[in-house]
Amino acid sequence: MSESKRISNLYQSIYNGNPWLEVNLANTLKDVTAEQAYRKTNPNLNTIWEIVNHLIQWRRNILQRMEGETIITPDHNYFVPVLDPSDVAWEQSLQTLAKTQESWNAFLESFNEEDLAKIYVNNGHSYYEHIHGIIQHDVYHLGQIVILKKLL
Numbered sequence: 661m662s663e664s665k666r667i668s669n670l671y672q673s674i675y676n677g678n679p680w681l682e683v684n685l686a687n688t689l690k691d692v693t694a695e696q697a698y699r700k701t702n703p704n705l706n707t708i709w710e711i712v713n714h715l716i717q718w719r720r721n722i723l724q725r726m727e728g729e730t731i732i733t734p735d736h737n738y739f740v741p742v743l744d745p746s747d748v749a750w751e752q753s754l755q756t757l758a759k760t761q762e763s764w765n766a767f768l769e770s771f772n773e774e775d776l777a778k779i780y781v782n783n784g785h786s787y788y789e790h791i792h793g794i795i796q797h798d799v800y801h802l803g804q805i806v807i808l809k810k811l812l
Contacts, residue, residue, distance in 0.1 A: 662773060663773050663776065664768050664769075664771045664773050665768075667768060667791055667792070667795075668764075668765060668768035668769065670795060671761075671764055671765075671768070671794075671795050671798075672761070672765065674795060674798050674799060674802070675761045675798075676761075681799065681802075683802060683806060684802070685715075685757070685798065685802055685805075686758075688802060688805055688806055688809065689708075689712065689754060689757075689805070692708055692809065693747070693750070694709075694745060694746060694747045694749070694750035694751075695745070696708065696809075696812050697709035697712070697750055697753075698742055698745040698750075699812060701808060701811040701812065702811075705808070706739055706804075707742065707808070708805050708808050708809070709742045709745075709750065709753060710739055710740070710741070710742060711801050711804055711805055711808075712753050712754070712757055712805075713738070713740065713742070713753060714737070714738045714739050714801065715757065715760075715797075715798060715801055716753070716756050716757050716760055717738035718738055718794065718797055719757075719760040719761075719763075719764065719794060719798075720760060720763075721733065721738075722790050722791070722793070722794040723760075723763055723764060723767060725780050725782075725787075725790055726767065726771075726775075726787055726790060726791070727767070730781065730782060731782070732782075768791075775787050776788040776791075
């Protein structure tokens with residue numbers, strides 16, 4: 661199995677498979693309502709919804725880097741308040757998260773493994789580090805979502 665396929669399988673398992681850590685994003689979020697996702701359990705913590713939107717934007721950011729774009733991360737680091745707390749808007753966020761997974765799957769399917777060693781000019785990290793970094797980022801925030809659900 662190619663390295664790209666191993667990475668793709670790992671990323672897919674974190675999203676909706678059976679990863680080693682025994683939880684995934686899709687199953688963790690499937691029974692979260694818009695009201696729950698919007699609820700601020702502590703003024704110093706992000707909401708589940710804010711974290712989901714943060715994940716979406718970082719997934720897009722890193723994918724754009726892998727496609728050769730130079731991206732400047734905004735000062736807010738993609739943590740912005742949710743302006744529309746409706747059920748429809750929550751469903752749109754979940755669908756957008758799913759679409760980012762589809763985009764990553766398509767990218768990794770056609771990715772040239774020689775490019776894993778390429779360096780992204782803005783920070784000196786390899787594409788390999790970026791790809792594993794976004795997986796680690798998802799897992800980190802998945803843990804936060806699991807904890808926030810317990811606090812609801």
